[in-house]
Amino acid sequence: MTSTTPRYKAIEDFLLQRIHDGTYPVNHQIPPEEQLARDFGVSRMTANKAIQHLVQQGYLLRQAGLGTFVTDRKAESSLHDVLNIASEVRARGHDYSNDVIRCEAVAADDEVALRLGLRLGAQVFHSILVHRENGVPIQLEDRFVNPRWVPHYLDADFSQQTPNEVLVASCPISDVEHVVEAVLVDAQTAAWLDMQPSMPCLSMIRRTWSDEHLISYARLIHPGERYKLRSSSKRR
Template sequence: MTTQPKFAQIKQHIIAQIRSGAWQEDQQVPSENALSAQFRVSRMTARRALSELTDAGILTRSQGLGTFVARFKSQSSLLEIRNIADEVKERGGHYTCVVLSLESIAAIAPIAIALGVEVDSQVYRSVLVHHENEQPLQVEERFVNPQLAPDYLQQDFTGITPHEYLIQIAPLTEARHTVEAIMPGPDICQWLNMFHEEPCLQLIRRTWSQGGIVSFARLISPGSKYRLGGHLTFKK
């Protein structure tokens, strides 16, 4: 039997504490020093565990304050969740889509955590490139919970976007997302027809329906072609 790496053991310990309710949202988790002492590992190993859980949206890190359990279902959003096909059409553009991948895969730890499923269980993955006037606008990589969208792999996503389909079968109740600037890798550059490196806008989004977490998506757009806007209404 293969021994699980120490950083993975730390991650499982943290996840177990959160799932059991022992650690609540916004609660500070043990520091790198405390975890390295508890599991008898280097600080680098403890840092890797915390960093991977932060990247998956399970934890949040605040400079100078520490690491905390993320707010999974109560974070308000500054971004309106819209269908990209509708956005393109509203601008008077012609929307098309290229499906690069549509498959069932074994969920590695970060994906399993993000979807609330077991590690190595089967989840659905799609990779699409959304186009406006025949020019690539956005790469969408999405992981979907099969229990909430069992027919996902049978859909023709050149005719309906994953977002459109999912809100039909599992109406959206909550969402959480983060936005950051990244430098794209070779695959993203190729898919977006980027002939020179430029910063891209990456949006990581998880969505919930009444049945649980529906999907975990990564949306990447060239910084020169896409922007975010929003409208806020404040209660008196």
């Protein structure tokens, strides 16, 4: 017994291929349902199902009275707020998952000691995670934590809680420092993020405080073509 591919999937694959290869760039209007149904020899309802799937996945956006357009599918985070990345992904209606690369106690080197205000060689907790949206890597989180303020950090189950959630549960965050720059990454980081080393990335250095206590230093790497940062402010 052989399985057959649903007829709407052929339209979905056709549209995805043209989105990925740049034939249909961001803001491009795709062919209307009637034309797709005619070209593929299916009903308009079948064409509508294919389009609706891509709308739900964030590839397309319907605009009443105008048509359906390709969207900028980059994940987006606020630069000012420290939000839980799992909640951000799920708020977009997408699936969140992660890969835990490392979770260990290490001796602070020069940079980590300086960033966390500790003595060289002091014990710190270190974790590396790859955060995924619909299975696609969108962030590499390389984090160091002061054990004094979050003593049970290494005991956390990061399949159930993100590092952000663990930190907030132990020490409510009161202050944040961000430094953002464009970077190229090494081969290992590129492999973890499933990208080419020649692709530009956004690097965010984040330090977080709870009252007067400096609790965490993290380097967050985002593939530039999959992620964007947003900043907004109000003038009084």
